[in-house]
Amino acid sequence: xxxxxxxxxxxxxxxxxxxxxxxxxxxxxxxxxxxxxxxxxxxxxxxxxxxxxxxxxxxxxxxxxxxxxxxxxxxxxxxxxxxxxxxxxxxxxxxxxxxxxxxxxxxxxxxxxxxxxxxxxxxxxxxxxxxxxxxxxxxxxxxxxxxxxxxxxxxxxxxxxxxxxxxxxxxxxxxxxxxxxxxxxxxxxxxxxxxxxxxxxxxxxxxxxxxxxxxxxxxxxxxxxxxxxxxxxxxxxxxxxxxxxxxxxxxxxxxxxxxxxxxxxxxxxxxxxxxxxxxxxxxxxxxxxxxxxxxxxxxxxxxxxxxxxxxxxxxxxxxx
Ligand code: NAP
Numbered sequence: 001x002x003x004x005x006x007x008x009x010x011x012x013x014x015x016x017x018x019x020x021x022x023x024x025x026x027x028x029x030x031x032x033x034x035x036x037x038x039x040x041x042x043x044x045x046x047x048x049x050x051x052x053x054x055x056x057x058x059x060x061x062x063x064x065x066x067x068x069x070x071x072x073x074x075x076x077x078x079x080x081x082x083x084x085x086x087x088x089x090x091x092x093x094x095x096x097x098x099x100x101x102x103x104x105x106x107x108x109x110x111x112x113x114x115x116x117x118x119x120x121x122x123x124x125x126x127x128x129x130x131x132x133x134x135x136x137x138x139x140x141x142x143x144x145x146x147x148x149x150x151x152x153x154x155x156x157x158x159x160x161x162x163x164x165x166x167x168x169x170x171x172x173x174x175x176x177x178x179x180x181x182x183x184x185x186x187x188x189x190x191x192x193x194x195x196x197x198x199x200x201x202x203x204x205x206x207x208x209x210x211x212x213x214x215x216x217x218x219x220x221x222x223x224x225x226x227x228x229x230x231x232x233x234x235x236x237x238x239x240x241x242x243x244x245x246x247x248x249x250x251x252x253x254x255x256x257x258x259x260x261x262x263x264x265x266x267x268x269x270x271x272x273x274x275x276x277x278x279x280x281x282x283x284x285x286x287x288x289x290x291x292x293x294x295x296x297x298x299x300x301x302x303x304x305x306x307x308x309x310x311x312x313x314x315x316x317x318x319x320x
Pocket of ligand 1 (some may be wrong): 148
């Protein structure tokens with residue numbers, strides 16, 4: 001089979017297509033023939049060598065994908081060949097034509113959801129769900145700011161929050177991204193590259209602030225976020241690429257919280273709850289992953305480049 005292999009950490013050019021033996025599933029595992037592969041920012045950080053968790057070289061990147069069960073290992077009775085699935089974690093990496101997963105890493109994909117959409121679920125929707133409900137304790141009637149709403153996690157958060165009865169504010173830097181955020185359910189959308197957009201958001205919410213902020217770029221926004229929270233508001237830090245200085249009194253004066261999260265830390269029981277909720281939302285059409293760009297496997301370096309260039313309007317996927 002064809003797969004991406006990374007033999008050294010570095011720029012996107014280290015993502016090379018090679019021919020490797022097709023893996024086979026061991027006990028408790030399944031082999032998935034992938035029809036689409038989700039590309040996530042963490043894979044660019046790992047590839048560059050600047051991430052805390054480094055795989056042994058060489059490795060095949062990726063955890064998200066969607067396709068069809070090709071074979072099952074001993075003891076597997078929850079899946080059979082031919083069933084449509086999405087993956088949220090793999091054993092052998094998802095940037096490939098086939099991937100081996102433990103049974104707990106695959107979930108049924110409804111027939112109404114395309115493979116490209118299925119590849120957009122694993123990390124983005126699970127992260128959005130955990131940030132909103134398990135870490136952020138979002139309640140119907142509250143107002144949430146999805147700070148970076150046009151990308152993979154952001155669109156998922158907008159759809160989930162709207163379905164749960166929240167009032168949703170979102171941000172994006174392009175007209176295309178902002179339109180998408182509005183279409184997916186936000187009541188108000190702002191440009192996070194525009195001067196004084198925080199002032200406009202304040203006005204839009206009667207100068208009350210918001211109850212919850214899902215933050216995609218904390219090293220840029222956290223200080224301002226804290227001054228924008230309503231009493232007992234929460235910021236969930238999902239993404240950050242550096243340091244920032246904050247005013248702790250902003251937390252004290254309104255009893256607010258900063259809560260961090262990394263999806264990998266999710267306990268298995270809570271992860272199972274997340275995918276149960278996502279499965280229901282995908283099946284009934286509440287959750288509709290949006291695809292921005294598709295790249296063939298050989299152009300994986302361009303997929304990484306496009307992800308880091310910004311200007312998101314949904315999800316970037318690779319079609320093997
Ligand atoms: P993505 O698809 O590339 O989207 C990135 C989003 O961030 C876009 O909406 C982008 O908007 C927005 N953004 C860019 N500059 C911003 C700014 N100054 N203020 C607010 N938003 C800004 O990435 P993703 O998959 O949604 O992931 C988003 C972030 O979460 C990344 O940093 C990623 O590493 C992190 N993440 C963390 C976890 C976790 O477990 N903690 C899991 C998944 C992702 P424009 O493109 O319009 O500027």
